[in-house]
Ligand SMILES: Nc1nc2c(c(=O)[nH]1)N[C@H]1C(S)=C(S)[C@@H](COP(=O)(O)O)O[C@H]1N2
């Protein structure tokens with residue numbers, strides 16, 4: 001299928017189905033006590049409960065998904081809230097350049113602010129019309145189609161706004177800070193000094 005080959009970033013293959021991949025176990029999450037925090041370099045931090053978060057304007061994104069371990073999953077229909085919409089709920093300090101997205105049990109990923117608020121990024125609660133299952137990051141995960149999927153943080157608990165870059169869980173452990181699959185930015189040793 002040559003049309004699909006054009007959609008595969010270098011070194012990737014199309015997965016059958018939707019693999020599950022994460023470090024550690026699936027964290028137990030109770031929607032009654034679930035919270036999502038916007039904090040760090042903001043005028044006033046905000047905390048959402050599940051109903052409050054779900055009342056934000058919803059959106060849909062159609063996108064492929066690329067894991068650094070080389071599987072890609074085509075044609076995901078994600079439903080959730082645009083990251084832009086979430087970020088707009090707080091007033092950022094003028095110096096904000098990056099974010100850390102936090103997850104249950106200490107997993108994190110870092111992204112430049114302009115990347116995390118791109119048109120195709122969202123906090124998703126649904127894929128292909130079905131609620132996200134716990135093993136795929138339910139109730140809420142980040143989706144960043146233009147980056148390797150380790151940045152698509154499952155079980156997201158909040159955004160920390162930063163005035164400098166700070167490497168996340170895998171970025172500290174040898175993965176590339178940028179992680180663009182089309183440039184095959186898998187490992188930190190590929191990073192050029194700038
Ligand atoms: N909280 C958390 N999010 C995570 C991970 C993780 O270990 N913990 N693994 C990442 C990796 S490496 C990938 S490939 C995707 C896998 O998502 P999936 O299991 O829904 O396919 O989740 C990402 N998000």
Ligand SMILES: [Mo]
Pocket residue numbers: 021067068069149150
């Ligand atoms: Mo991954």
